[in-house]
Amino acid sequence: MVTARDIRSYVINLPRRADRRAEIARALPPDLPVTFTSDWNGPFDGRELSRADLERTGHKLFPWPIASDNPWWSRPLKYGEIGCTLAHLACWRHAANTCSEPYILILEDDAVLGPAFLEELIRALERLVRHIRHFDLLYLGRYPLEPDHHASLPGFVVPGYSHCTYGYLLTRPALDVLLDTHLEHAIVPIDEFLPSLYIDHPRPDLRARFPRQLTAFACEPPLVRQRPKEEAGSDTEDSAFVTSR
Template identity: 30%
Template structure:
């Protein structure tokens, strides 16, 4: 810290009004500026410099909740300002932390957080921020909230229990890691970082599928799992680009199959993806696991993901629901398909034609049904195979090759995992899509 600041220190406020104490202490030290914040506020780099350059007497930066539900101006300003559809420095009567105060301004002598220092203060509130706002209004000193820049996030602990606030911080950090890499926020060099205790959430195993040539994804996902308290094992993916001609010749492809959108045969990456999941299904059957979670290594976890996952298992245990497969995240391919919440379940719904295997739960019975279908003798993309097996695929010509089609499949709603990047976003990389199309399109 000493290398970053002229001086640092820890001082306990002699009374509960610590903001007034900070203001008076800063004046006594002839400081140029006072920035008042709290541990709930997480600011982006150079935020202070940008606020100083605005040259206001007192200004607060707009901070957003990490999942878009609230901000530090919640119920104070309109949504177009909060969502930055309207970008400006908005004059306000009242604002919240954080606050930058220009101590060089002459008017600063009239600002205070202490009601005893304000003439004719007739409000019931003893909130220091409200007293500060009243003092500014009484002396015609403008207060501003600025949204010209993205200044950062707020995780307001006043709204949550300590336990949930910790979980929310974990979801936030996991999301930041998805965006920026394994350490988006520096750790203290003094205090040991806190992580939640790990859990398998009622599953026998939680697998993370990872290509050996993608160590950066494993590093990122390991950090995410640690922040979310997920105990997992790495399952080395089969690299489709490394499949030999001999291995390829042992496979049989579904007659007449081609990608529904690109009108092409399978790609090597799609073969590797299918084989990776198939090996896990075999492993589930071999080891008689009751239920297993499977994640791919390019997922992003949603807010409340682990809470929703725990609740899902709790409801399954209570209702004794028979299930084979549960999508934790998916792309619904029939927007108007009939799907309904399952009675007795808070988050579980029935399932129409859907894509994506980025995260799903599978039972012993489900894994056996999938392997018994002998898909390696009539191979097609995994996204098409699963809907066939729960009998919701729109192509009867493909479906007729698989019997029975009685997989008991469901979906979590809302989803708890999504792709880390979508195809149109910067940084999107797909080993499946980037691979070559197979040339073996007919079977001997």
């Protein structure tokens, strides 16, 4: 039987976004203790990051811009995208080093949770554990870019190429897979990194650097949605591009 004590939870949040922290804190179930990244001293804020910061901390960027009709691939990375990836990475490391819970829940601070979120999440996990032999990643909400695939279990799909990481859950063994990729030495947007590990990524260079390794499912319908950017803003997009040396 799955309970709230089986779930270690994290919320990606910046110290200057106390408004977002307060908003999501009101919705978090009291039985689900949460760690906020805004309580850590990390290089997560794209407004404050620089190449010097990345070099000093041993981080390296993946050669991101390519000739492509996809505007997200043909432009440089933004510092906000880098900071977001580093925040997710910090959560995985913290969980790997400190937690014994079998499930790790990651939420971004613009995630919107329903009043029965915890009960629905526990029911979903119990059904997966009972009927599916193995899974590593469970999207609670996302933005599909390509068609999903049928799952044998109602209430779930096998996700196709998807963006947005405002709500997902990892199993404890999946943390080792994520960390063994050494993402810190080839930083890409977290939106691209996660799908590269459960599909053959449409970019050959990403597919080669981060090959498919995880088994993923997605809740359908989603358990979590995202606040509209016109309402909450975007700390990822509201940052400068990384310029060439």
